[in-house]
Amino acid sequence: MIMTCLFCQKPNPIDFVHQTKYWNVFLAWDQTYLGRCIVALKRHCGDLAELKKEEYDEFIELVKRLESALRKSFDATMFNWTCLMNDAYQEKNPEPHVHWHFRPRYNHKVEIAGLVFEDLEFGHHYDRTKKREISEVAKKTIVSKIKENL
Amino acid sequence: MIMTCLFCQKPNPIDFVHQTKYWNVFLAWDQTYLGRCIVALKRHCGDLAELKKEEYDEFIELVKRLESALRKSFDATMFNWTCLMNDAYQEKNPEPHVHWHFRPRYNHKVEIAGLVFEDLEFGHHYDRTKKREISEVAKKTIVSKIKENL
Numbered sequence: 563m564i565m566t567c568l569f570c571q572k573p574n575p576i577d578f579v580h581q582t583k584y585w586n587v588f589l590a591w592d593q594t595y596l597g598r599c600i601v602a603l604k605r606h607c608g609d610l611a612e613l614k615k616e617e618y619d620e621f622i623e624l625v626k627r628l629e630s631a632l633r634k635s636f637d638a639t640m641f642n643w644t645c646l647m648n649d650a651y652q653e654k655n656p657e658p659h660v661h662w663h664f665r666p667r668y669n670h671k672v673e674i675a676g677l678v679f680e681d682l683e684f685g686h687h688y689d690r691t692k693k694r695e696i697s698e699v700a701k702k703t704i705v706s707k708i709k710e711n712l
Numbered sequence: 713m714i715m716t717c718l719f720c721q722k723p724n725p726i727d728f729v730h731q732t733k734y735w736n737v738f739l740a741w742d743q744t745y746l747g748r749c750i751v752a753l754k755r756h757c758g759d760l761a762e763l764k765k766e767e768y769d770e771f772i773e774l775v776k777r778l779e780s781a782l783r784k785s786f787d788a789t790m791f792n793w794t795c796l797m798n799d800a801y802q803e804k805n806p807e808p809h810v811h812w813h814f815r816p817r818y819n820h821k822v823e824i825a826g827l828v829f830e831d832l833e834f835g836h837h838y839d840r841t842k843k844r845e846i847s848e849v850a851k852k853t854i855v856s857k858i859k860e861n862l
Contacts, residue, residue: 609779609790609791610775610779610791610793611775611776611779611780613772615772618768618772622763622765622768625760625761626761629759629760629761630761639801640759640797640798640801640806640808641759641760642794642795642796642797642798643760643794643795643796644792644793644794644795644796645792645793645794646792646793646794646837647790647792648790648792648817648834648835648836648837649835649836651789651790651817651819651834651835652835652836656790658790667798667801669801684798684801685798685799685801685802686798686799686802687796687798687840690837
């Protein structure tokens with residue numbers, strides 16, 4: 563565990579979606595794409611190539627479960643998975659920590675918690691210039707819906 | 713095999729980097745990030761969650777081999793892995809085919825084949841507005857260097 567590493571900290575309980583033996587899943591603060599989650603390895607490890615077999619095997623099961631849960635919850639159409647870790651390299655002594663960005667994508671509008679989510683870039687790369695922070699109440703509703711279907 | 717699916721076709725021999733039992737690796741036409749490759753499943757399959765265990769296991773080995781080869785070839789600093797498949801959903805009847813975008817990232821300039829590659833966004837998300845097509849001679853030199861180190 564690295565004290566200065568964001569992903570070594572316990573996720574905020576409000577954002578917490580799921581955990582397995584090796585991975586934590588939490589709702590991303592940016593909900594431009596409804597149900598966007600971060601899937602972070604519990605152990606501090608900086609490179610995808612250094613994952614242990616059991617960590618990979620569990621990740622594969624998580625891919626299946628999360629995609630299925632988001633289909634059931636909001637009828638997500640397809641999914642973008644990215645493992646980037648760029649930000650860590652802005653530091654003089656980079657301490658990257660393996661985590662995945664999971665972005666469900668939608669070919670239709672979804673209404674939940676009094677909010678409307680519309681994936682205006684569907685069929686195209688996600689738009690990083692858009693950021694959408696939502697209320698704690700809305701977060702709770704979304705997290706609870708995903709948990710129901712996991 | 714789907715006749716209209718780009719990833720079901722054999723890669724152009726000039727771009728061809730490597731193949732395993734289940735995956736093809738070829739150099740991406742856009743070399744903004746030196747050594748960028750596409751890692752495409754040989755079988756037509758539209759969702760990461762539908763990969764077979766043996767396909768996943770082999771992919772994990774490929775991650776290790778490719779990262780190692782790019783470190784040896786050009787001293788790549790770190791790597792971005794993305795599985796998106798957005799474009800397929802621009803069609804009325806989407807036929808997505810699992811493929812990964814592998815982008816080596818660099819904290820230093822690299823000169824090869826008379827060209828200079830500089831990762832001006834290092835530490836940040838890749839820039840999709842930049843596109844860099846290179847000559848066939850330069851492609852051959854880059855592919856050959858990666859192959860040497862695989």
